[in-house]
Amino acid sequence: MRNAEITGWGKCMPPNVLTNHDLEQLVDTTDEWITTRTGIKERRISHVEASELAAVAGLRALAAAGKTVNDVDLLLVATCSGDSIIPSTASVVQRHLKAWNAAALDLNAACSGFVYGVVVGTNMIRGGTNNTVLLIGTEKLHFVTDFTDRTTCVLFGDGAGAVVLEPTDEPIGLLSSELGMDGSVGHILGVPRDGTAGDPGPIDPRASAIGMEGPELFRRAVTTMGDSAARAVKDAGLSLEDIDLVIPHQANTRIIDATARRLGVDESRVFVNIHSYGNTSAATIPVALTEALEQGRVDPGDNIVFTAFGGGLSWGSAVYRWGERVEPLGESDAELPPPDRTTMELLQANFDFFGLPEKLT
Ligand code: COA
Numbered sequence: 001m002r003n004a005e006i007t008g009w010g011k012c013m014p015p016n017v018l019t020n021h022d023l024e025q026l027v028d029t030t031d032e033w034i035t036t037r038t039g040i041k042e043r044r045i046s047h048v049e050a051s052e053l054a055a056v057a058g059l060r061a062l063a064a065a066g067k068t069v070n071d072v073d074l075l076l077v078a079t080c081s082g083d084s085i086i087p088s089t090a091s092v093v094q095r096h097l098k099a100w101n102a103a104a105l106d107l108n109a110a111c112s113g114f115v116y117g118v119v120v121g122t123n124m125i126r127g128g129t130n131n132t133v134l135l136i137g138t139e140k141l142h143f144v145t146d147f148t149d150r151t152t153c154v155l156f157g158d159g160a161g162a163v164v165l166e167p168t169d170e171p172i173g174l175l176s177s178e179l180g181m182d183g184s185v186g187h188i189l190g191v192p193r194d195g196t197a198g199d200p201g202p203i204d205p206r207a208s209a210i211g212m213e214g215p216e217l218f219r220r221a222v223t224t225m226g227d228s229a230a231r232a233v234k235d236a237g238l239s240l241e242d243i244d245l246v247i248p249h250q251a252n253t254r255i256i257d258a259t260a261r262r263l264g265v266d267e268s269r270v271f272v273n274i275h276s277y278g279n280t281s282a283a284t285i286p287v288a289l290t291e292a293l294e295q296g297r298v299d300p301g302d303n304i305v306f307t308a309f310g311g312g313l314s315w316g317s318a319v320y321r322w323g324e325r326v327e328p329l330g331e332s333d334a335e336l337p338p339p340d341r342t343t344m345e346l347l348q349a350n351f352d353f354f355g356l357p358e359k360l361t
Pocket of ligand 1: 028030034037038150151213214215216218221252279309311
């Protein structure tokens, strides 16, 4: 049977860092609170657009797969903080890459976008429509973050991760998946005014920022990710002992720990890098997968569980069997242009729009 496997992987994290101690200078918070309540120590603030992060991550993934941009016949960009709605962020990424042979579309399932993308990309290959799918999760969440709101501004960060999917006849790749959405509670996480709903007119800056009911999301994230991952493992015909690595969406270490407990997997089999990057939505899993490979945490034939939860409220879990190769075939020399501003200088535009954080007033 024609299957699809991940043959390349890469990430692009912008260099500007915003630490918990920096946030202490802005809002009424502490490194201790953020660390114990979320696991986050620092996050990245991008000086370029989400499409540029995506393009560099994509070039690195293509090099790891031994492919060129001309090979790509489908470009899937999972994002909820992309450059624009029209043209799609995928269109802009295509332009950066000069991937002229690729059909391209955005896929917005918020933090679940990468898991949705793996399922869509795999099935496009299985169906015979595509041969080289470049799937990128990219976010510039600081753009929609209000740094006067301590309940959200400590959580989110920017970054991009990418994978290349190619056909294989081996019994590897996606073994099972479960995707879901509960639109009846979509309002508990979102940016109220980032589309066409409502009348045209002046926009209240607060409505352009991410807002959420944190504790309610927390509760739903734990049950939904744990249960859907368990169902996906069962559907794959595997037991929990067969799972070598869980790569969960990185929203909060307490959510990750509780999900792992609910799933029945000990922490040694769970990949966590949230301390370095915070929640980068659709980018967390491809970035974590790339780092897991770089750190030798993936072995040939490993059974890996991807599980995510996010705005929508969306969720997705997938059981994926790795192939033989865990080393990249090549390396790209693609780099972002160096930033010309400090992290605080980059955030000044947010302060001008949303208002000055209380400690700067
Ligand atoms: N620093 C210090 N105190 C803070 C704070 C911050 N950055 N943010 C909130 N607090 C305060 C609250 O105001 C509250 O104070 P009060 O008791 O005086 O009212 C107290 O801490 C507890 O707030 P609560 O919201 O109950 O905390 P929590 O333990 O639920 O943690 C989150 C808050 C946001 C970290 C947690 O709910 C969470 O991670 N939720 C999921 C969010 C998420 O993942 N969203 C994206 C989904 S993909």
